[in-house]
Amino acid sequence: MGWIKVITKESLLVAQREDLRNIMDLLEVSEKHARTLLIHHRWDADSLLAVFLEKERDRLFSEAGVTIAEPNVLAPLQSSQVTCNICNEDVSADAVTTMDCGHGFCNNCWTEHFIVKINDGQSRRIRCMFYKCNTICDEAIVRNLVSAKHPDLAERFDRFLLESYIEDNHKVKWCPSVPHCGNAIRVDGDGYCEVECSCGLQFCFSCSAEAHSPCSCLMWELWVKKCRDESETVNWITVNTKPCPRCLKPVEKNGGCNHVRCICGQDFCWLCGCAADQHHARSSCGSYKEEREKKTGQAKRDLFRYMHYYNRYKAHTDSLKLESKLKKAIQDMETISDSKEFSIKDFSWLTNGLYRLFRSRRVLSYSYPFAFYMFGDDLFKDEMTPEERELKQHLFEDLQQQLGANVEKLSHFIEESFDEFLQVDRIMGIRMQVINLSALIDNLCKKMYEFIENDLLGRLERVTHNIAPYESKGVERASELSDSWDSDDSLSMKTCNVDSYLQWDSSANGAGSSESGSPTDDSFDQSSSLDESGCSSRKRAKKEALDDPPFNLNLPAEGFDKN
Amino acid sequence: MLDLSRVQKELVDCNRDKSSGVSIDLVGDQLSHLAGTISGPIGTPYEGGVFRIDIRLPDGYPFEPPKMQFVTKVWHPNISSQNGAICLDILKDQWSPALTLKTALLSLQALLSAPEPDDPQDAVVAQQYLRDYPTFLGTARYWTEAFARRVSIGTEEKVQKLVEMGFPEALVRTTLENAGGDENMALEKLCSG
Structure with missing residues (x-):
């Protein structure tokens, strides 16, 4: 836990301070040099230190463009007038700046140089002006000289320098939210994972697309592209056209008569799709027959295969959208049950069940594009023999089918539980079912992932496909950075809903309102004092629901057997 | 600037x-x-x-x-x-x-x-x-x-040659200069307008 962090505009400096300090301490360098070194090594302190141990210190520094100034180099210049080698002007010695490498030029020239480089997007590595000198210019000098002429550009320089921690760092990525929430996410550990930003967006950390496990990033990229390319046309074609029985081209009906003629000249019946003459309507068209074996070309088979997976994928995604409306319904119900005399107060089972439903629905939904590529020819044509593929596909589909059936059951029970006229013992029955099904489904998801990771993707020989592992608890939510002892509590409270603070403020009958000031600071004090003085159960429940992950699925195993 | x-x-x-x-x-x-x-x-x-x-x-x-x-x-x-x-x-x-x-x-x-x-x-x-x-x-x-061979005939001769072809002298001079004294290139440029 806690290995996924959200980095906000405000905590960006804090986020990199630890890395900077480590390098500063280990290599005994100043912050600016530590930054230059880290930027050169893309903020990978381990690789930096590996280079340090492998090569010598001087090599490490010179490659990164760090020059530690010799004290005598910086000695004040003797003469009062110096000729700048860039502009050929004579300038007074105090208008000349000498970098750590010993190369001195007039301040005007330095400033121009910096401006060109900053505008060119090279803020992170502005080298000395001297030919072939690799030294990176002192950030403080850049800042001072540039801000004298263009304060806004100096600000930009600082921001670029700060944001290097995000841009040049494979452990940190911008949250891909649109409009952008301003946050970045840092993952200390396996980069193949799914994360939730504090803005609420869930995404795949590896490719920054929406969370798509158990599809690999490549599968997902191909799938999205395929859906984009084909969805419009394919849907339209299936809804609005029928294939001509002769040329197999899709035909659109442009009049009311069901006797249509394809441009190839073939007449056919719109109702049954059979070749037809004038008297067809009187014959057997209306009677139901088993789908006859049709000659279908490869293209058509491919299309049908795609449609098969796409329709299931889409159906589950749509269900998920509808079910997510229940989230709100649960919150309403909890409020009602609090305010009224109501026999059941504890709805955690329902919340847990609902989140299990969301979680497994996602898995189920993405398992279809996964299967489309896993058992298709696009990616793994030569990885498996046809027999092996068939066998594995059957096993996978069996798992998929079990999961699907149970997810539908769970969905059914959860929806039923919202019926307000239910008897108490019926609710208790549903409760039991939801709890049992949740545990069962969690298990099935685990099994499916094991199968995918060990028997499918794990057996690939020519390529590697990594997926984000299955997390029972769902996508991990990024936690806020904490600088030091600075309590995690106060920080995590910051992320919780501001509305709840406002409620507290208004209900705090003036006890804390005498302290005026910024509302957030106030509410911190108040919330803690209210907690101690024992706030009402309603508020406590609300707070827990917001603070903790709202679902806890470490359910007792015995829940199963009673079923 | x-x-x-x-x-x-x-x-x-x-x-x-x-x-x-x-x-x-x-x-x-x-x-x-x-x-x-x-x-x-x-x-x-x-x-x-x-x-x-x-x-x-x-x-x-x-x-x-x-x-x-x-x-x-x-x-x-x-x-x-x-x-x-x-x-x-x-x-x-x-x-x-x-x-x-x-x-x-x-x-x-x-x-x-x-x-x-x-x-x-x-x-x-x-x-x-x-x-x-x-x-x-x-x-x-x-x-x-x-x-790229070194210019063998004098500039004046070249100018004269090109002027005889019907180009205005001032234009011939600047074009010739731009072309580095290369007669053929100047002609090419003059023709292409």
Whole structure:
């Protein structure tokens, strides 16, 4: 836990301070040099230190463009007038700046140089002006000289320098939210994972697309592209056209008569799709027959295969959208049950069940594009023999089918539980079912992932496909950075809903309102004092629901057997 | 804002030194548009040739690199045989404000002596250089002869010739100057309007 962090505009400096300090301490360098070194090594302190141990210190520094100034180099210049080698002007010695490498030029020239480089997007590595000198210019000098002429550009320089921690760092990525929430996410550990930003967006950390496990990033990229390319046309074609029985081209009906003629000249019946003459309507068209074996070309088979997976994928995604409306319904119900005399107060089972439903629905939904590529020819044509593929596909589909059936059951029970006229013992029955099904489904998801990771993707020989592992608890939510002892509590409270603070403020009958000031600071004090003085159960429940992950699925195993 | 005083100084410095084999001239009345000349290095297929280079100075010069392009056609792996574009690091990311037009032209001269076929501008030339060096030498020499040989007849004769063809004299003079005294190229330019 806690290995996924959200980095906000405000905590960006804090986020990199630890890395900077480590390098500063280990290599005994100043912050600016530590930054230059880290930027050169893309903020990978381990690789930096590996280079340090492998090569010598001087090599490490010179490659990164760090020059530690010799004290005598910086000695004040003797003469009062110096000729700048860039502009050929004579300038007074105090208008000349000498970098750590010993190369001195007039301040005007330095400033121009910096401006060109900053505008060119090279803020992170502005080298000395001297030919072939690799030294990176002192950030403080850049800042001072540039801000004298263009304060806004100096600000930009600082921001670029700060944001290097995000841009040049494979452990940190911008949250891909649109409009952008301003946050970045840092993952200390396996980069193949799914994360939730504090803005609420869930995404795949590896490719920054929406969370798509158990599809690999490549599968997902191909799938999205395929859906984009084909969805419009394919849907339209299936809804609005029928294939001509002769040329197999899709035909659109442009009049009311069901006797249509394809441009190839073939007449056919719109109702049954059979070749037809004038008297067809009187014959057997209306009677139901088993789908006859049709000659279908490869293209058509491919299309049908795609449609098969796409329709299931889409159906589950749509269900998920509808079910997510229940989230709100649960919150309403909890409020009602609090305010009224109501026999059941504890709805955690329902919340847990609902989140299990969301979680497994996602898995189920993405398992279809996964299967489309896993058992298709696009990616793994030569990885498996046809027999092996068939066998594995059957096993996978069996798992998929079990999961699907149970997810539908769970969905059914959860929806039923919202019926307000239910008897108490019926609710208790549903409760039991939801709890049992949740545990069962969690298990099935685990099994499916094991199968995918060990028997499918794990057996690939020519390529590697990594997926984000299955997390029972769902996508991990990024936690806020904490600088030091600075309590995690106060920080995590910051992320919780501001509305709840406002409620507290208004209900705090003036006890804390005498302290005026910024509302957030106030509410911190108040919330803690209210907690101690024992706030009402309603508020406590609300707070827990917001603070903790709202679902806890470490359910007792015995829940199963009673079923 | 081009640093005019520096450019002027550079011009004077460069043209004072006659032995270097490089020179810079003004093209029009703007200091931002110049024409460089380098003589082909001895012992190379470019020996005996005079190569004209179009130089344009961006506003940010000397903090941004000058834009240079061969006007004279040249057969070289790092120079486009089509448009004279040059692939040289100091004209791109390795430019330093401490360099000058003269040093850049000297670097071009060095490039003529030491091509870098592994980092080519013109893939056709580079391939020939690597696979069939004798043919490369022959072609480069032929191009030098055909396009870069030293001006043999006087400018006045050329002007007269072109004027006789029906072009106005003032235009002929400027075009001829732009083309580095190359009669054929000037004619080509005049014809293309």
